[in-house]
Amino acid sequence: xxxxxxxxxxxxxxxxxxxxxxxxxxxxxxxxxxxxxxxxxxxxxxxxxxxxxxxxxxxxxxxxxxxxxxxxxxxxxxxxxxxxxxxxxxxxxxxxxxxxxxxxxxxxxxxxxxxxxxxxxxxxxxxxxxxxxxxxxxxxxxxxxxxxxxxxxxxxxxxxxxxxxxxxxxxxxxxxxxxxxxxxxxxxxxxxxxxxxxxxxxxxxxxxxxxxxxxxxxxxxxxxxxxxxxxxxxxxxxxxxxxxxxxxxxxxxxxxxxxxxxxxxxxxxxxxxxxxxxxxxxxxxxxx
Amino acid sequence: xxxxxxxxxxxxxxxxxxxxxxxxxxxxxxxxxxxxxxxxxxxxxxxxxxxxxxxxxxxxxxxxxxxxxxxxxxxxxxxxxxxxxxxxxxxxxxxxxxxxxxxxxxxxxxxxxxxxxxxxxxxxxxxxxxxxxxxxxxxxxxxxxxxxxxxxxxxxxxxxxxxxxxxxxxxxxxxxxxxxxxxxxxxxxxxxxxxxxxxxxxxxxxxxxxxxxxxxxxxxxxxxxxxxxxxxxxxxxxxxxxxxxxxxxxxxx
Amino acid sequence: xxxxxxxxxxxxxxxxxxxxxxxxxxxxxxxxxxxxxxxxxxxxxxxxxxxxxxxxxxxxxxxxxxxxxxxxxxxxxxxxxxxxxxxxxxxxxxxxxxxxxxxxxxxxxxxxxxxxxxxxxxxxxxxxxxxxxxxxxxxxxxxxxxxxxxxxxxxxxxxxxxxxxxxxxxxxxxxxxxxxxxxxxxxxxxxxxxxxxxxxxxxxxxxxxxxxxxxxxxxxxxxxxxxxxxxxxxxxxxxxxxxxxxxxxxxxxxxxxxxxxxxxxxxxxxxxxxxxxxxxxxxxxxxxxxxxxx
Numbered sequence: 001x002x003x004x005x006x007x008x009x010x011x012x013x014x015x016x017x018x019x020x021x022x023x024x025x026x027x028x029x030x031x032x033x034x035x036x037x038x039x040x041x042x043x044x045x046x047x048x049x050x051x052x053x054x055x056x057x058x059x060x061x062x063x064x065x066x067x068x069x070x071x072x073x074x075x076x077x078x079x080x081x082x083x084x085x086x087x088x089x090x091x092x093x094x095x096x097x098x099x100x101x102x103x104x105x106x107x108x109x110x111x112x113x114x115x116x117x118x119x120x121x122x123x124x125x126x127x128x129x130x131x132x133x134x135x136x137x138x139x140x141x142x143x144x145x146x147x148x149x150x151x152x153x154x155x156x157x158x159x160x161x162x163x164x165x166x167x168x169x170x171x172x173x174x175x176x177x178x179x180x181x182x183x184x185x186x187x188x189x190x191x192x193x194x195x196x197x198x199x200x201x202x203x204x205x206x207x208x209x210x211x212x213x214x215x216x217x218x219x220x221x222x223x224x225x226x227x228x229x230x231x232x233x234x235x236x237x238x239x240x241x242x243x244x245x246x247x248x249x250x251x252x253x254x255x256x257x258x259x260x261x262x263x264x265x266x267x268x269x270x271x272x273x274x275x276x277x278x279x280x281x282x283x284x285x286x287x288x
Numbered sequence: 289x290x291x292x293x294x295x296x297x298x299x300x301x302x303x304x305x306x307x308x309x310x311x312x313x314x315x316x317x318x319x320x321x322x323x324x325x326x327x328x329x330x331x332x333x334x335x336x337x338x339x340x341x342x343x344x345x346x347x348x349x350x351x352x353x354x355x356x357x358x359x360x361x362x363x364x365x366x367x368x369x370x371x372x373x374x375x376x377x378x379x380x381x382x383x384x385x386x387x388x389x390x391x392x393x394x395x396x397x398x399x400x401x402x403x404x405x406x407x408x409x410x411x412x413x414x415x416x417x418x419x420x421x422x423x424x425x426x427x428x429x430x431x432x433x434x435x436x437x438x439x440x441x442x443x444x445x446x447x448x449x450x451x452x453x454x455x456x457x458x459x460x461x462x463x464x465x466x467x468x469x470x471x472x473x474x475x476x477x478x479x480x481x482x483x484x485x486x487x488x489x490x491x492x493x494x495x496x497x498x499x500x501x502x503x504x505x506x507x508x509x510x511x512x513x514x515x516x517x518x519x520x521x522x523x524x525x526x527x528x529x530x531x532x533x534x535x536x537x538x539x540x541x
Numbered sequence: 542x543x544x545x546x547x548x549x550x551x552x553x554x555x556x557x558x559x560x561x562x563x564x565x566x567x568x569x570x571x572x573x574x575x576x577x578x579x580x581x582x583x584x585x586x587x588x589x590x591x592x593x594x595x596x597x598x599x600x601x602x603x604x605x606x607x608x609x610x611x612x613x614x615x616x617x618x619x620x621x622x623x624x625x626x627x628x629x630x631x632x633x634x635x636x637x638x639x640x641x642x643x644x645x646x647x648x649x650x651x652x653x654x655x656x657x658x659x660x661x662x663x664x665x666x667x668x669x670x671x672x673x674x675x676x677x678x679x680x681x682x683x684x685x686x687x688x689x690x691x692x693x694x695x696x697x698x699x700x701x702x703x704x705x706x707x708x709x710x711x712x713x714x715x716x717x718x719x720x721x722x723x724x725x726x727x728x729x730x731x732x733x734x735x736x737x738x739x740x741x742x743x744x745x746x747x748x749x750x751x752x753x754x755x756x757x758x759x760x761x762x763x764x765x766x767x768x769x770x771x772x773x774x775x776x777x778x779x780x781x782x783x784x785x786x787x788x789x790x791x792x793x794x795x796x797x798x799x800x801x802x803x804x805x806x807x808x809x810x811x812x813x814x815x816x817x818x819x820x821x822x823x824x825x826x827x828x829x830x831x832x833x834x835x
Binding site for chain 3: 008009011012015016018019020021022023025026027029030032033034036037040083084085087088090091092094095096101104105107108109110111112114115116117118119120121122123125126127130147150151154178179180181183204205207208209210211214215237238240241244245254257258261264265268269272
Binding site: 097098165167168169170171172173174175176177178181185186190 | 341343346348349371372374375376378379381383385387388397398400401402447450451454
């Protein structure tokens with residue numbers, strides 16, 4: 001009896017140890033990735049790296065056009081996906097009744113979230129670049145990324161709507177407000193922090209995507225910044241891709257690639273951090 | 289029978305999906321009276337109350353047949369404007385639900401959504417509604433602070449003021465004091481007695497003393513059926529039905 | 542008065558359209574892939590497409606469009622990734638939800654979120670500069686860009702999904718189950734193994750399926766880390782080219798409207814259907830565990 005208990009205890013000890021090791025291992029993976037890129041990338045980053053275009057066949061200079069290209073394509077993504085996404089979320093959260101249509105919409109959103117990003121790229125090529133004749137452009141790429149981000153925006157926005165108490169809606173309706181008045185005055189303002197957080201997180205993911213923009217508008221190297229929506233553009237993730245695989249002097253430009261990777265990671269983290277801080281601040285402001 | 293009833297239901301049945309919640313309820317609510325609906329929890333009294341301003345419409349799979357008449361017109365009839373009905377029939381919720389806005393914005397919410405913009409009229413209405421609920425003196429210096437900073441009783445009176453601001457004809461109250469302490473409850477009850485001069489009031493309560501104190505008429509519901517309806521005094525002293533008597537004397541509930 | 546009813550109706554339909562657009566987009570993707578992809582079969586037999594391991598569209602004289610090697614490569618790196626990510630992910634999820642004290646839990650969750658937030662191109666870059674050389678060194682290979690490298694990176698990419706969805710499933714196991722087990726004198730480890738994990742199993746399967754979906758559909762990491770050789774993979778030390786990588790490599794250089802162009806859409810169509818199948822399977826299991834939740 002006693003030895004059985006002891007054996008069980010030992011078993012638990014080992015079991016918990018293994019599970020703890022799993023978790024520790026995940027932490028180590030993250031640490032190694034971040035450490036390797038941070039340590040090797042930090043020496044490349046300087047003001048001129050951030051503020052200058054690439055020079056000398058992209059073996060020198062900075063990444064300014066890539067930063068700006070990513071910035072603009074991300075804005076197009078947001079302008080396209082946030083209104084539609086929030087609209088769809090309002091429909092699902094405030095209007096939809098259980099039925100075949102709602103089930104189909106929800107199933108579609110879940111499946112869209114699982115469609116590979118390269119397939120969005122193919123779709124963007126077929127629809128925006130060719131069928132709609134937008135060409136390979138910052139607009140085509142932004143729209144493609146917008147489609148990719150849409151399911152995420154819908155899901156997070158709907159969650160934000162669900163956190164608004166039912167009493168705010170009923171109270172407003174009981175005063176003779178129409179559903180739309182209720183949503184605009186008594187639901188949207190309180191869901192706003194959550195929607196914003198979700199939108200920024202979704203957009204930070206879009207900013208790091210490469211596959212969807214590969215053929216819809218991103219360019220290897222451009223001497224000047226995009227001047228219109230139909231121009232091609234450079235983007236940070238794609239720049240990292242070519243600097244690490246397609247460049248004629250890969251080993252020589254490795255420091256530049258490390259620097260680009262670090263900037264990309266920092267950008268994504270800053271966006272995430274912004275989302276978290278906004279959520280915290282706006283929550284304090286709106287929901288006391 | 290020609291009715292002088294303000295609100296009336298005729299053979300009202302309500303189903304939530306497969307559940308038959310209200311059975312053939314027919315009741316007449318007289319104007320400028322307080323009518324209490326009592327009964328054990330789950331008897332359908334709150335559901336019945338929400339039929340009077342069609343707030344049950346929000347619940348999925350709700351099916352209603354029979355009629356609910358407001359001034360003789362079926363509010364479930366074709367061409368009736370739900371939004372207008374809800375403006376005419378105010379509802380005070382069980383748990384005070386001020387919006388997380390300023391006191392002022394809470395009171396003016398109904399005005400604004402009804403398209404009233406004149407500053408002077410709005411200011412007058414705010415003062416009047418808050419006065420009518422006895423809140424004015426308590427909050428007049430802090431109209432721009434959040435309504436959530438008020439005490440529970442004040443919040444509930446604010447919700448009543450919010451409803452009064454759009455000048456309803458009928459005020460529905462769904463256990464309005466169940467979340468309040470005795471002092472706050474007393475104030476609300478006093479308020480109810482005053483408000484009936486101008487409004488028709490229907491109050492759902494699980495508290496029989498309260499029903500006895502504030503109401504002129506009482507309806508007793510049990511398992512979705514209106515068992516008995518009459519003058520409050522009669523119901524409490526000479527109930528006709530055995531069930532009513534059992535409930536009133538506290539043998540179940 | 543009437544105006545706000547019109548406004549209300551207008552917005553109601555506007556939001557309905559936004560909601561329905563999700564269905565529209567999914568179907569448009571499918572139709573666009575099908576319209577373009579199926580034109581491949583004007584030139585190529587379906588049997589060749591599915592059964593041949595030769596993908597050589599630019600071959601002189603007789604181009605060939607067989608996706609077997611691509612599918613096998615995708616399959617291989619995905620399986621490899623799951624061999625690593627499934628035990629690691631479930632173990633981590635179990636640790637977070639059942640064992641970790643709250644301060645560790647609150648540290649681990651952001652770790653998983655940050656891992657999920659690293660762009661795939663950065664993970665691919667890590668595969669080139671760090672993992673590749675490491676693998677080459679360890680196994681005495683000339684290049685570390687192979688299926689093993691891709692599998693490890695895909696495991697990293699799939700881990701956050703597997704961890705967070707499994708954790709959700711584990712936490713949704715009713716407390717009563719565990720308490721009943723403790724009351725019988727069973728210790729925490731055996732309760733976890735015999736009660737909690739089995740009770741959460743359908744949710745965990747859903748998590749794994751979502752992880753598989755991520756691995757199948759991931760492009761940049763495999764494109765950068767697996768070497769992209771067009772061949773039937775023999776071992777994890779072989780260079781492989783997945784379906785996603787193949788599209789990424791070739792779409793840029795094919796002329797619009799050629800069989801090769803359509804062929805890439807056909808590969809995309811297969812990929813789309815695979816991800817759909819994986820998703821639907823996952824959903825099936827999710828539904829099961831949501832049922833047990835109450």
